[in-house]
Amino acid sequence: MSGRIGEATWIWKDGELVAWKDATVHLLSTAVQFGSSVFEGIRCYATPRGPAIFRLPEHICRLLDSASIYRMRPDYPVDALVEACRRVVRENDLESCYIRPMVLRGYGAAGLYAVDSPIETWVAAWPWGAYLGAGALEEGVDVCVSSWMRAAPNTFPVAAKAAGHYNAAQLMKAQAVADGYSEAIAVGPGGLVSEGSGQNLFLVRDGVLITPFLDGTSLSGITRDAVLQLAADAGIPVREQHVPRESLYLADELFFTGTASEVTPIRSVDRIPVGTSRGGPGGVGPITRRLQADFMAVVTGEAEDRHGWLTPVG
Numbered sequence: 001m002s003g004r005i006g007e008a009t010w011i012w013k014d015g016e017l018v019a020w021k022d023a024t025v026h027l028l029s030t031a032v033q034f035g036s037s038v039f040e041g042i043r044c045y046a047t048p049r050g051p052a053i054f055r056l057p058e059h060i061c062r063l064l065d066s067a068s069i070y071r072m073r074p075d076y077p078v079d080a081l082v083e084a085c086r087r088v089v090r091e092n093d094l095e096s097c098y099i100r101p102m103v104l105r106g107y108g109a110a111g112l113y114a115v116d117s118p119i120e121t122w123v124a125a126w127p128w129g130a131y132l133g134a135g136a137l138e139e140g141v142d143v144c145v146s147s148w149m150r151a152a153p154n155t156f157p158v159a160a161k162a163a164g165h166y167n168a169a170q171l172m173k174a175q176a177v178a179d180g181y182s183e184a185i186a187v188g189p190g191g192l193v194s195e196g197s198g199q200n201l202f203l204v205r206d207g208v209l210i211t212p213f214l215d216g217t218s219l220s221g222i223t224r225d226a227v228l229q230l231a232a233d234a235g236i237p238v239r240e241q242h243v244p245r246e247s248l249y250l251a252d253e254l255f256f257t258g259t260a261s262e263v264t265p266i267r268s269v270d271r272i273p274v275g276t277s278r279g280g281p282g283g284v285g286p287i288t289r290r291l292q293a294d295f296m297a298v299v300t301g302e303a304e305d306r307h308g309w310l311t312p313v314g
């Protein structure tokens with residue numbers, strides 16, 4: 001499965017590069033005690049013109065939004081953090097990699113009013129292949145509907161990509177893997193389909209691409225947005241709507257989107273093969289294949305970057 005972090009050499013911390021092994025925080029930092037950390041996951045791809053980072057400014061804007069929501073905005077403008085990400089990839093001599101910017105509350109405050117804990121900003125990067133394992137992108141993955149739900153709006157603010165929110169996601173993932181699945185899909189508090197543990201979800205039914213509304217239970221994924229734009233480019237009709245659980249069993253096609261997961265087909269839900277409800281053959285469907293191919297062509301620089309999604313590292 002997803003495997004361990006592959007070490008690089010340098011990590012950026014507040015304007016300096018520190019050696020990988022020295023990139024530590026104190027045990028009693030607010031981030032460790034209470035989960036006060038917001039982060040991003042960004043991919044950098046090898047392209048014919050050198051390494052390029054996918055939708056970097058959008059990810060940095062979301063990082064700063066997350067930090068603002070938790071009242072821990074760092075003193076860096078978007079451009080400075082964009083440069084930090086490029087620098088980390090360059091200085092580590094990485095080509096295709098995963099970039100992890102983090103803003104966290106460090107050591108100082110004893111309790112929950114954490115203004116005495118300094119805001120620390122970090123950017124790490126390491127090589128990382130297919131998140132859902134070898135073969136996932138080609139053949140698809142087997143998933144379940146989790147018995148863990150997404151948090152209700154006005155509990156954890158989902159517009160913030162905050163570390164603490166991922167405790168529930170870890171429960172979903174652990175349960176899914178223990179039960180023999182690769183991933184889990186969660187419903188929200190209203191019982192409607194929300195998203196995966198770390199991915200947005202798309203369905204295809206009768207030629208229409210469907211994805212759940214951003215209803216305050218799921219992250220506004222940057223890959224989700226890219227796929228919506230690629231679908232529009234390809235003339236595929238798109239609908240954002242409420243998605244009842246049973247739609248998963250009736251879909252012609254299903255797939256996840258996310259920075260780590262990219263565009264990963266889903267081949268079964270709760271052991272029911274996707275795309276077979278009306279006697280179809282199942283397997284990875286044509287719209288999934290098309291959008292996956294279009295996505296990979298853009299990110300790897302094979303297709304024209306019509307939307308300006310790639311930031312060169314060099």
Ligand SMILES: Cc1ncc(COP(=O)(O)O)c(C=O)c1O
Pocket residue numbers: 041195196197198199200218219220221222223224257258259260
């Ligand atoms: C909970 C959750 N949903 C969706 C996504 C997909 O978002 P993106 O495409 O911006 O990576 C992620 C990954 O960041 C996530 O953690």
